[in-house]
Amino acid sequence: MYTRCGDLGSAWKVFDEIGEKDVVSWNVMISGCLKMGFAGQALELFRRMRSEGFELNGMTAASVLAACGEVGDLGLGQEVASLLEERGVEMNSFVWSALxxxxxKCGDLEEGRRIFDKLPRRDLPVWNAMITGYSQNGLSDETINLFNAMKEANVEPDKMTLVGVLAACGATGAIEIGRWVDEFALRSGLHQNVYVGTALIDMYAKCGNVSRAISIFGSMSNKNIVSWNAMIxxxxxxxxxxxAIVLFNQLRNEEPTLRPNEVTFVGVLTACVHSGLVQEGRDWFRSMKPEFGIVPKIEHYSCMVDLLARAGHLEEAWNFVLHLPEKPDAIMLGALLCACRNYRNVEIGEKVMMKILKLEPSNSGNYVISSKIYARSKRWGDSARMRGLMRERGISKTPGCSWIVVDNQVHEFHASEGLWAISMEIHLILETLIYELSIEGYTPNIDLL
Structure with a gap:
């Protein structure tokens, strides 16, 4: 009762007073720690349980495996998997999905997929575990392909499935699959689920269909701060x-129970970046701590450096880098390096090069952009030196990557790579896109190649 009510202290007191504990009492306490966000304590409790001679059952395993995933303890997770096999513990879908x-979550997707593939019967929790695992690890193609296999197996998705698939759709631009999910959510009554609704907003926005994202946002009766952040x-x-700024002000004025957080301000500052709102960006950044109690983090500084650099304020951007409370990251320095190329500023460009090549010595893009900064200033020797340094270190240029969806199947291909699978259809679609771009007056900017 105490763990369900969130009173872990009282639960511990009652647990310690139990004279003769059994597996059920251990399981309740382990599960309670996990549900209240104390995964580390749940694992310590499991070790204590084992040291006192108790054996795990399926319920113990499900909780402990979940805790291992939360803290990234692959070793203990593998130990639990071995114990399950050694003790012949009866496995159900919840234990398999937890495994x-x-x-x-511990990064061993290959082993997770091996277990998934060997199961003779897979129900929804098992499908969700594998789909979510792929999605959260950024393997969008695998997520979508497995979702299609799930549909073919006549397993109906739930809100957890949809959230994972929508994240993959947004990452790859697979809007047709996203639309199918949208229609399914409408039919199944999941549209008003705050997590599904928010995932739909995020997917449509990333795929460029802002009007549909706005429509879903407006129709949601229950929005949390994540929903507002997704739309901003x-x-x-x-x-x-x-x-985005108008919506942010609407959040402040109409939702007194919701407080803007760090992610909100990443959205607000990114809005300033993509719309060139330099002074607005400065003002919002300066207001974060005094008005909202939010200490700017590296992501917010990155937005400011990007905003200033894109607008040509390279000295001010570099000054931001020099006065960071922590070391600059590669994203921030990369944005400034690109701006130095675009504005032909070799002086600041060289300062950025020194930092970014130490931070990312194997990133081919940094060498290529640095070489072009010198070439644009007709410093051919320095340009060649950067290319030579790249060769000396055995670094090859990372090929461009694109995705295309044909018949609900996501195909990924790289520059200079043959399109062996359904190449005729893909070439046809690409030629159509190139033709439509030319009608709109688009011409490639070869200065950026």
């Missing part, structure tokens, strides 16, 4: 900076 989820960021990434 797959643990491997996915959706406006931002589609160049609608003023709309």
């Amino acid at each position: 797959i989820d643990m491997y996915a 960021s959706g406006f931002a990434f589609n160049g609608k900076g003023k709309e």
